[in-house]
Amino acid sequence: MRSRFGRVVILGPPLLALLAAGPILRTIPQVVAGRLPVPEPPAACVPSDAANTATTGDAVGTWWSRRPELTRSGVLTGWILTVGSPQARTVTMSLAPESIVTGPDGGRVVATTDDGERSTVRIIEGPGFCSRSIAVDGAVARRAILTPSSDGVIAHLLDRPTRSDLGIWNLPLDGTDRTPLLPPVPDALLRAAGIDRVWATDLRLSPEGRHLAIQSCAPDACVTRVLHLDDRSTTVIDGEHGALIGFIGDRLVTRAGCSGLPCAILAFDLATGRSETIEASAIGASVSRDGQLVVAIPDDDGSATAVAIDLQTRERRSLGLLEPGVVLDGTSGTAGIETPADAVGLIQAGGQPATLVIAPPATSDRKVQP
Numbered sequence: 001m002r003s004r005f006g007r008v009v010i011l012g013p014p015l016l017a018l019l020a021a022g023p024i025l026r027t028i029p030q031v032v033a034g035r036l037p038v039p040e041p042p043a044a045c046v047p048s049d050a051a052n053t054a055t056t057g058d059a060v061g062t063w064w065s066r067r068p069e070l071t072r073s074g075v076l077t078g079w080i081l082t083v084g085s086p087q088a089r090t091v092t093m094s095l096a097p098e099s100i101v102t103g104p105d106g107g108r109v110v111a112t113t114d115d116g117e118r119s120t121v122r123i124i125e126g127p128g129f130c131s132r133s134i135a136v137d138g139a140v141a142r143r144a145i146l147t148p149s150s151d152g153v154i155a156h157l158l159d160r161p162t163r164s165d166l167g168i169w170n171l172p173l174d175g176t177d178r179t180p181l182l183p184p185v186p187d188a189l190l191r192a193a194g195i196d197r198v199w200a201t202d203l204r205l206s207p208e209g210r211h212l213a214i215q216s217c218a219p220d221a222c223v224t225r226v227l228h229l230d231d232r233s234t235t236v237i238d239g240e241h242g243a244l245i246g247f248i249g250d251r252l253v254t255r256a257g258c259s260g261l262p263c264a265i266l267a268f269d270l271a272t273g274r275s276e277t278i279e280a281s282a283i284g285a286s287v288s289r290d291g292q293l294v295v296a297i298p299d300d301d302g303s304a305t306a307v308a309i310d311l312q313t314r315e316r317r318s319l320g321l322l323e324p325g326v327v328l329d330g331t332s333g334t335a336g337i338e339t340p341a342d343a344v345g346l347i348q349a350g351g352q353p354a355t356l357v358i359a360p361p362a363t364s365d366r367k368v369q370p
Contacts, residue, residue, distance in 0.1 A: 041092070041131070042083070042091050042093070042125070042130050044130060044132075045125060045128070045130035045131060045132045046130075058087060058107060058127045059104065059105075059126065059127065059338050060338055060339065061337070061338065061355075062084070062086075062104040062107045062108075062126030062127065062337070062338045063084050063085070063335070063336065063338070063352065063353045064081060064082065064083045064084070064103070064104065064109045064124075064337075064353075065081075065082050065334060065336075065352065066079045066080060066081045066082070066095070066099075066334060066335070067079065067080050067082075067350075069094075077097060078094055078095060078096060079094070079095040080093075080094060080095070081093050081094075081095050081109075081111060083109050083126060083129075084352070085107065085126040085129070087126075088126070088127055088129045093111075093124075095111055096113045096114060098115075099111060099112065099113040099114075100144075101336075102143065102336075103145070103146065103336060103338075104338040105145070105150070105338070106146070106150055106338075107125060107126035107128075107338065108123055108124065108126060108146060108150065109124045109126060109336075110122070110123055110146060110153060111124065112141050112142065112143055112144045112155070118135060119136040119139065119140050119141035120133050120134070120135055120136065120141075121134040121136065121141055121144045121153050121171065122134075123146070123153070123173070134152075134153065134171050134173065136155070136157070136171070138160060139157040139160055139166060140158040140159075140160050140163070141155050141156070142156045142157070143155070143156050143202065143203055144171070144203075145203045147170065147209075148205060149209075151172060151173055151174065152170060152171050152172035152173045152174075153170075153171050153173075154170055154205075155168070155171050156168055156214075157169050164184075165184035165198070167180055167184045168182040168203070168212075168214055168227075169181060181212070182212075182214060182225065182234070185198070185214075185223055185225065189223045189225075189236065190216070193221045193222070193223045194218075194220075195216070195217075195218040195221050195223065198216045198217065198218065199217060200216075200217050201214065201215065201216050201217070202243070202244050203215075204244045204246065204247070205247075206247035207289045207290075207291070210228065210230060211226050211227070211250075211252075212226065212229055213225070213226050213244055213247070213252055220257075221257065222241060222242060222257070223236075223237075224236070224241065224254070225237070226252060228270075235270050235271075235273055237254075237268050237275075238274070238275075239275055240256065241254045241255065241268070242255035242256055242257050242258055242263065243255045245286065245287055246286070246330060247287065248287055248291045248292075248293060248311050249291060249311075250271060251267045251269055251270065252268045252270060253265065253266070253268075253278070253287055253293060254266050254268065255285070261282075261283045262281040262282055262283045262298050263281070263283075264277050264278075264281065264282070265277070265279040265282050265285050265293075265295055266278065267311060278293065278309060278311065279297065279307075279309065281298065282296055282297055282298075283304055283327075284304075284327045284328035284330065285328060285330050286328040286344040286345060287330065287344070288339065288342055288343055288344050288358060289340075289341045291311075292308055292309075292342065292344075292358050293310075294306055294308050294309075294319065294328060294344045294358060295307050295309060295328075296327070299321075303321050303322070303324070304322045305318055305320070305321055306321075306322055306328070306356065307319065308358050319356065323348075325348055325349055326346050326347070327347050328345070328346065328347075329344070329347045329353065330344070334347065335347045336353065337355060339355040340355065340357065342358050343356055343357045343358060344356050344358065
């Protein structure tokens with residue numbers, strides 16, 4: 001089936017240890033009072049690079065962060081996206097106000113933007129620092145992530161005239177026909193969760209690419225479906241829950257249905273949809289690529305301790321104190337970093353992301369900071 005959403009356009013995060021992302025920074029141009037440097041986007045990828053993939057070693061350390069551009073009255077006019085890699089210089093680019101960034105994954109960052117007339121999904125190669133774009137005609141692309149094979153993106157689309165949900169689609173990079181993966185969330189599921197209108201949709205792949213979580217949320221409730229990509233069956237997560245954190249084997253980890261922090265951390269069995277509470281009170285959580293859960297547990301003095309929890313044995317290991325303002329990047333929408341398999345990301349407002357390696361700490365009171 002040929003889609004009406006347009007064709008591809010080739011535009012061409014002890015031993016306790018912290019690994020800084022360590023990009024080689026470009027020379028910053030002179031800043032004139034009242035003006036900012038003009039964003040420098042990555043170069044266009046040449047067509048012959050389309051099949052190239054970054055190795056895990058090359059991808060580790062690739063990071064991104066974004067900051068808002070505001071008028072004096074506080075109106076959002078756009079975003080400045082910065083992407084860095086240990087193997088290349090740091091580059092920046094302007095994004096439209098309606099933009100969502102995901103990744104890195106395999107050294108690639110995905111920026112989904114809409115300017116009111118057309119949506120564009122831009123794939124920025126971290127180590128290579130080039131980019132390609134998929135133009136989405138006739139629909140609004142709200143969020144996109146890379147496919148397991150990195151040959152395209154999985155995107156949530158809306159009808160442009162009516163903003164009605166069009167479901168989840170596979171948009172290949174090579175310009176072949178687009179295919180639907182999952183229809184819009186059924187109205188019955190939304191009504192059962194008390195959702196009148198979906199405000200945000202999140203997408204999350206399991207590390208091995210077998211499961212895709214699609215979460216549709218209002219400010220105070222969420223409905224999550226898990227599409228099993230091998231047989232296209234679907235599991236609906238039952239019970240109140242909040243933001244996605246990640247997959248650990250055949251379990252999906254989320255926040256509880258909390259209105260603020262701290263919040264409980266839940267794990268849902270994908271075979272049954274039933275949940276169990278892993279941590280009763282946390283102010284952050286993240287999952288490593290090798291399936292380890294790290295939570296930030298608030299202390300009485302206002303600080304927080306990073307704790308690794310084994311979901312199989314329930315063994316808990318303290319990883320030390322988090323510095324004030326440092327958060328785990330499991331649900332961050334402002335920055336991200338590609339970590340080694342046994343690490344999670346750390347985000348600090350206004351700072352470059354870093355990685356926290358999950359290993360027995362040398363001392364229990366060492367502070368964790370990027």
